[in-house]
Every structure is written in structure tokens, then in C-alpha cells.
Amino acid sequence: MPRDNMARRQFLRSGSLGLLLAGLGVPAASSRAADKKKKKIPKRVLGRTGLKIPILSFGVMNSDSPDLIKRALDSGITHLDTANGYLRGNSEKSIGAVLKERGGRDKVIISTKIWLARDFQKGLFTTENGSWAPGATPENFARLLEASLDRLQSDYVDILYIHACDNAQMVNYEPLMQAALAAQKAGKARFIGVSCHALVPEVVHAAVDAKIYDVAEIAFNVWREDKEEIRKALAYAREHRLGIVAMKTQGGNPREGAAAVNHAAALKWVLQHKEVTTAIPGMTTFDQLDLNLASVTDLDFTGEEKSYLQLGALERGHLCQGCRSCVSGCPHGVEIPSLMRAGMYAAGYGNLSQAEWTLAALPESIGLKRCRNCSGCTASCTHGLDIGRQVAELKHQFPFIA
Amino acid sequence: MGLCNNRLHSAVITLVLLYAAAGAQENADSSLISLLPRDGDLPTWRQTSAPRFFGRDNLFEYIDGAADLYLQYGFRRVLTTDYAVGPDSNSVTVEIYGMKSPLHAFAIYAAERSPDETPVAIGVEGYQSANVLNFYNGSYYVKITSYTLDQELWPALKEMAQFLAGRIGTGFSPPALFAVFPVEDAVAASDRYVPGDFLGQSYFTEGYRREYRSGECGPYQLFLVPCKETGAAKTVFDCYTRFLLQRKDSHRPEVIAGHPALLVQGQDRLDLVFYTDAFVCGALGAPCESAIRTRLEEMAGKLGGPYREAGK
Numbered sequence: 001m002p003r004d005n006m007a008r009r010q011f012l013r014s015g016s017l018g019l020l021l022a023g024l025g026v027p028a029a030s031s032r033a034a035d036k037k038k039k040k041i042p043k044r045v046l047g048r049t050g051l052k053i054p055i056l057s058f059g060v061m062n063s064d065s066p067d068l069i070k071r072a073l074d075s076g077i078t079h080l081d082t083a084n085g086y087l088r089g090n091s092e093k094s095i096g097a098v099l100k101e102r103g104g105r106d107k108v109i110i111s112t113k114i115w116l117a118r119d120f121q122k123g124l125f126t127t128e129n130g131s132w133a134p135g136a137t138p139e140n141f142a143r144l145l146e147a148s149l150d151r152l153q154s155d156y157v158d159i160l161y162i163h164a165c166d167n168a169q170m171v172n173y174e175p176l177m178q179a180a181l182a183a184q185k186a187g188k189a190r191f192i193g194v195s196c197h198a199l200v201p202e203v204v205h206a207a208v209d210a211k212i213y214d215v216a217e218i219a220f221n222v223w224r225e226d227k228e229e230i231r232k233a234l235a236y237a238r239e240h241r242l243g244i245v246a247m248k249t250q251g252g253n254p255r256e257g258a259a260a261v262n263h264a265a266a267l268k269w270v271l272q273h274k275e276v277t278t279a280i281p282g283m284t285t286f287d288q289l290d291l292n293l294a295s296v297t298d299l300d301f302t303g304e305e306k307s308y309l310q311l312g313a314l315e316r317g318h319l320c321q322g323c324r325s326c327v328s329g330c331p332h333g334v335e336i337p338s339l340m341r342a343g344m345y346a347a348g349y350g351n352l353s354q355a356e357w358t359l360a361a362l363p364e365s366i367g368l369k370r371c372r373n374c375s376g377c378t379a380s381c382t383h384g385l386d387i388g389r390q391v392a393e394l395k396h397q398f399p400f401i402a
Numbered sequence: 403m404g405l406c407n408n409r410l411h412s413a414v415i416t417l418v419l420l421y422a423a424a425g426a427q428e429n430a431d432s433s434l435i436s437l438l439p440r441d442g443d444l445p446t447w448r449q450t451s452a453p454r455f456f457g458r459d460n461l462f463e464y465i466d467g468a469a470d471l472y473l474q475y476g477f478r479r480v481l482t483t484d485y486a487v488g489p490d491s492n493s494v495t496v497e498i499y500g501m502k503s504p505l506h507a508f509a510i511y512a513a514e515r516s517p518d519e520t521p522v523a524i525g526v527e528g529y530q531s532a533n534v535l536n537f538y539n540g541s542y543y544v545k546i547t548s549y550t551l552d553q554e555l556w557p558a559l560k561e562m563a564q565f566l567a568g569r570i571g572t573g574f575s576p577p578a579l580f581a582v583f584p585v586e587d588a589v590a591a592s593d594r595y596v597p598g599d600f601l602g603q604s605y606f607t608e609g610y611r612r613e614y615r616s617g618e619c620g621p622y623q624l625f626l627v628p629c630k631e632t633g634a635a636k637t638v639f640d641c642y643t644r645f646l647l648q649r650k651d652s653h654r655p656e657v658i659a660g661h662p663a664l665l666v667q668g669q670d671r672l673d674l675v676f677y678t679d680a681f682v683c684g685a686l687g688a689p690c691e692s693a694i695r696t697r698l699e700e701m702a703g704k705l706g707g708p709y710r711e712a713g714k
Contacts, residue, residue: 062471065602088514129493129549284599
């Protein structure tokens with residue numbers, strides 16, 4: 001008898017499976033996560049595209065596991081976002097392979113982006129080849145789109161972005177506008193858009209005013225300095241039915257040694273903006289996926305998330321922008337911005353040594369000791385930092401310096 | 403008095419650290435520049451742009467969302483510069499990515515390659531495809547990109563690649579633990595080393611894998627996770643098998659070469675995982691058991707030998 005068959009029969013006959021597995025440290029019952037009653041992900045309409053998309057999407061840029069993409073789709077995510085350049089096209093290949101295996105292409109919304117050469121110093125597209133991208137011409141745009149479609153094993157993408165248009169001139173770059181429109185007309189892209197990281201308000205306005213774009217994919221998170229301007233731009237987008245997809249919701253650009261981001265809090269903060277149809281966090285683990293799924297079914301902050309966001313403002317420099325407008329408000333000349341930086345190290349990163357070094361490096365005449373604990377701190381922060389409270393916490397933590 | 407000394411000491415340390423950080427960056431840039439050819443080294447190559455550098459804090463400005471993976475994979479600093487090559491002055495971009503270690507250089511190199519590309523014997527490993535020649539050597543991942551599909555440019559790209567590989571040095575080898583993997587039915591250029599969140603699991607802090615394809619079994623992959631601390635292998639094995647059982651597929655305990663194992667049998671896939679004192683090892687996706695059992699027994703045999711130390 002073939003071993004496979006015999007083994008399977010023995011296995012099926014086994015009545016004491018739980019016991020055996022217990023010996024391996026494996027619970028026979030499936031995990032709580034799998035048993036949880038699935039909650040549906042809320043959906044929103046993506047501007048004038050009319051696409052109704054779950055507010056959680058999947059940024060497939062560095063996922064190592066096709067199983068993770070499958071689990072995301074099984075969990076109700078329908079929108080996969082990628083780009084032609086991610087992993088030299090291997091991200092697109094992963095999506096293509098998964099969809100080929102599962103079928104149901106029409107039930108999944110795929111967006112990809114075409115990156116073309118730009119002059120980094122001028123911040124403009126260039127027709128010259130360079131910086132690992134071919135020149136920004138309609139021919140190159142069409143060629144790269146074909147390569148993407150090959151890798152995705154699809155005749156079309158649902159949303160096609162011109163990648164990283166970081167100012168109005170790039171949004172209005174006629175050759176690529178025409179190339180995107182041509183792709184749309186040829187049925188290779190259902191909708192077209194721009195993605196951007198910098199000058200988001202300017203880009204959103206330009207994308208609306210250009211009148212050809214359906215979607216803007218923007219870097220948006222709680223740590224952005226220009227979030228008030230972005231909010232105004234979002235209102236403008238909503239008024240003109242430009243769909244908004246949010247990326248970099250976790251802040252992007254992680255620094256070594258930086259405090260861990262509270263993913264749920266950061267994601268909820270973005271999605272509480274109703275103008276944002278969906279967010280595309282990159283996910284590399286099943287745990288992150290489960291956490292994000294749980295987060296988006298209830299966008300109200302928990303107490304812990306609220307605290308984190310208050311702290312997060314500190315941690316990412318939001319509390320102290322270094323504008324020094326507070327300094328003149330202190331009658332004792334305390335070097336408040338440096339104290340705030342020390343507070344960021346202590347509270348944000350849990351790095352007490354760095355905080356201590358920062359405090360110790362200050363001359364006594366302007367340092368922590370110089371603060372006289374005035375009953376009501378007269379220094380005020382234009383960005384909303386509670387200076388008095390932060391300094392009091394430092395004094396409590398570092399009594400030997402205070 | 404003591405406190406004053408402490409403060410002075412702390413202030414000095416702060417300044418030294420800041421100075422050291424700036425110095426380290428400068429050194430990294432100098433090291434990268436030193437790899438480039440100087441005038442006359444490659445007569446047909448003419449540098450057309452000054453080298454530009456990007457670090458962990460601004461890599462996004464250069465490669466956008468692709469930066470996520472580079473950062474996760476131990477990126478340190480990149481130099482990028484453009485050249486005009488040959489009589490037609492074809493433009494070519496050279497990028498040299500400095501990574502945390504040779505293993506991290508392999509990780510990012512392997513993540514971006516594809517089995518259908520043409521291997522080239524440059525550095526530890528390289529490939530040429532349409533308009534690119536990429537290779538890794540030591541802690542460096544080098545990408546040479548032309549903007550024409552004309553294969554007449556291939557020899558020139560090779561010339562530059564060989565020059566850079568030579569400057570980086572010799573004596574580097576592929577990651578040692580791949581020798582544990584069976585060779586039969588292996589898919590070429592499918593080796594991956596993933597330095598975090600391996601197989602989508604945060605507790606797999608690193609892992610190696612290789613793809614296989616056989617007429618009998620179809621596609622599957624074998625993987626290996628080294629565990630540096632005593633007892634860690636059993637812990638992560640338990641975590642992973644718990645994860646596999648979420649699928650609610652049939653499952654049973656097994657033994658592979660004397661090591662505890664678990665087999666999970668789904669409708670169209672079969673996963674078999676075991677652990678030793680220093681590794682978690684397994685096969686994923688194979689629909690038939692006999693072939694993968696043989697492969698895993700082969701791996702288990704090697705894991706008890708010299709490779710045990712290689713994982714540490």
C-alpha cells in the first residue's frame with residue numbers, strides 16, 4: 001500500500017488527535033482568530049469612479065507571502081495596490097499568480113503605478129533616461145504598462161497612476177496625461193490618477209483642476225505638518241468627486257530605533273476622514289492584517305490609542321516644530337525646544353539615556369533647572385503642546401538634573 | 403561636583419555621537435565613491451552626473467514605496483550616478499546599495515530577481531535581463547540599468563559590472579545554509595533569504611526558502627528558519643503550527659528523521675513542518691506527501707551536521 005494512502009487512513013481513524021497534538025504543543029482546536037465572527041469591512045465610494053471599496057486595502061509592495069494576499073482577499077479586502085517598480089515587478093507578479101490561481105479577476109480592483117524619469121533637483125519629469133527609469137514619454141509609459149499587464153496576467157488594471165507626481169507641474173505634464181488617457185481609451189485602465197508624497201494639497205487641487213483624473217493616491221498621516229491644508233484639499237476633492245486613496249498611513253520612512261507605531265491608531269486617524277475612501281497599508285505579516293482588519297471595523301479610538309496619538313504628536317516632532325515661538329514666553333529664558341526634544345526621547349522612544357544626554361548638554365542657565373515651576377506656564381505653543389505638563393514630567397523623571 | 407562631571411561627560415558623549423554619526427555617513431559615501439571607476443579605468447564610459455547619495459532617512463525620495471523593503475532588508479546607503487557609454491553615448495545608471503551584511507545584500511538581490519533571467523558570473527551571483535545587469539558581492543547590491551533594449555550594450559554593462567565587482571573584492575560566498583536544501587527539482591534562481599516577517603510571521607525573524615517543481619507533485623517550497631536561542635525552535639514551531647491549524651484542515655502529528663513534526667492536509671495542499679534543537683524546517687504547498695518527506699529527511703540529516711553552527 002502506498003505510504004501516503006496508509007498514512008491518511010491511519011490519520012482519519014485517529015480518535016485521539018487532540019491528545020497527540022497536545023504532546024506537540026499544538027492545540028487541536030483552531031485559533032480564536034479564526035473562530036471570531038467575521039465583521040464586514042465598511043465600504044466607501046471612490047469619487048467619480050463609482051467603485052465601492054472596503055476602507056482597508058492592501059499595499060502589495062513587499063509582501064513575501066502569496067498566502068498573505070490570499071488571506072487578505074478571503075477577509076474581504078478587494079483592492080490590491082502595487083507599482084511597476086516594486087521588487088522589479090515581482091510584486092505585480094505575485095498578484096498575477098494569486099489571481100490566476102484563484103480566478104475572480106473581476107472581483108478584485110488592481111491598481112498599479114508607472115514610474116518615469118524625473119529631474120530630482122527641478123522636481124519635474126524629463127524625457128531623458130536616467131535615475132533607473134526611462135524618460136517620461138508616452139511611448140515609455142505605454143511600454144511599461146504593457147509589461148505590468150503581462151506580470152499581472154490581466155488585460156487591464158482598474159486604476160492606473162502616474163507615479164509620484166509631487167507638484168502641480170508634474171500632474172499637468174501633458175505627454176503623460178495623454179498617455180494615461182490613451183491607456184484608458186484602449187481599455188487597459190478603467191480609471192486614471194496620480195500618486196504623490198510631497199505638496200499633497202497642491203497636487204490634489206491640480207488633479208481636480210486637470211479634469212482628467214479620477215483618483216489621487218496621497219501620503220497622509222497624523223504626523224504630517226501640512227495636515228490642515230490637506231484637509232482643505234480633501235474637501236475640494238470631495239466637492240469635485242476626485243477619489244482619494246491614502247498611503248503612508250503609518251508615517252512611512254521608519255527610523256532605526258524609533259518607537260513602534262501604533263498601527264491601529266494611525267490607521268483609524270486617517271480613515272476618520274470621510275473623504276478618504278480607502279487606505280493601503282503595506283502588510284508583511286498575518287498579524288498586521290488581522291490587526292488592520294479589526295481596526296477598521298470600529299474607527300472609534302480606544303483610550304490607549306488616544307494616548308498614543310497625543311504622545312505620537314510629541315514623538316514625531318509634531319509637538320515641537322522647532323519654531324521657537326514659545327521661547328519668548330518664558331520669563332526665565334528656558335530653552336524649551338530642547339526640553340521638548342528630551343521629552344520626545346524619553347516618552348516617545350523610551351530612550352532615557354538620550355533624554356538625559358540632551359538635558360545634560362544644556363547650560364544650567366537655560367536648562368531644566370532654570371524652569372521655576374511657575375504656577376501657570378506662560379510659554380505657549382502654537383502647535384498645541386502643553387509645555388508646562390511636559391516640563392513637569394521631565395522634572396519628575398530627571399530630578400538630579402532638575 | 404560629581405553631577406557636574408556627569409553633565410560634562412554626557413555633553414561630550416552627545417557631541418561625540420553626533421560627530422561620529424556625521425563621520426560615519428561621510429565614510430560610507432567615500433567607500434561607495436571609491437568603488438567607481440576613475441578617468442581612464444573604463445575608456446568607453448563617461449560619467450555624466452555627480453554621484454548622489456540617499457540614506458535610510460530619505461530613500462523614499464529616490465525609490466518611493468520600494469524603499470520599504472530595502473529598509474526592512476538592512477539598507478544602509480546608496481550611491482547613484484549616470485554614465486554615457488560607447489560611441490552612441492547610451493545612457494546608463496549605476497546604483498550601488500550598501501547593505502548591512504552580505505546576507506542582507508543577497509536578500510534584496512534575490513527579492514528582485516526572477517527565474518527567467520540570464521545568470522552571469524559576476525560577484526557572488528548576477529543576472530542580465532533586457533536592459534539591466536544586477537549582481538551582489540559582499541555587502542553590496544549593484545544595479546546597472548541601460549535604457550535601450552539593444553543587446554549590443556551587454557558587453558559594456560558586463561565590463562562595468564566586472565570592474566565594480568573587482569573593486570568590492572573577492573572571496574564572498576552564497577549564504578551557507580542553502581547547502582542544506584535538496585537540489586533535485588529545485589527551481590533555478592528561487593532561493594530567498596528573508597530577514598524578518600518570514601512567511602508572514604513576525605516570530606520568524608529570518609528564514610531561507612527554495613522553490614521546487616516536480617511533475618508528480620507540482621510546485622512547493624521548502625523552508626528553513628534558524629533559531630539562535632535554546633528552546634526557541636519549539637516555541638516558534640508551536641506558533642506556526644497553531645497558525646497552520648487556523649485553516650481547519652485535517653492534521654496529524656508526524657516524525658521526520660526522529661524530530662517532532664506536524665502534517666496539515668488541505669484539499670489541494672499539504673504542509674509538513676518539523677523542528678530540531680536549532681531550526682524549524684518544512685515544506686509548504688506540496689499536494690503529495692512522499693516526495694516532500696524524502697526531501698525533508700535529507701534536510702534533517704544535514705541539519706545535525708556542520709550546518710547547525712551555520713545557523714547560529
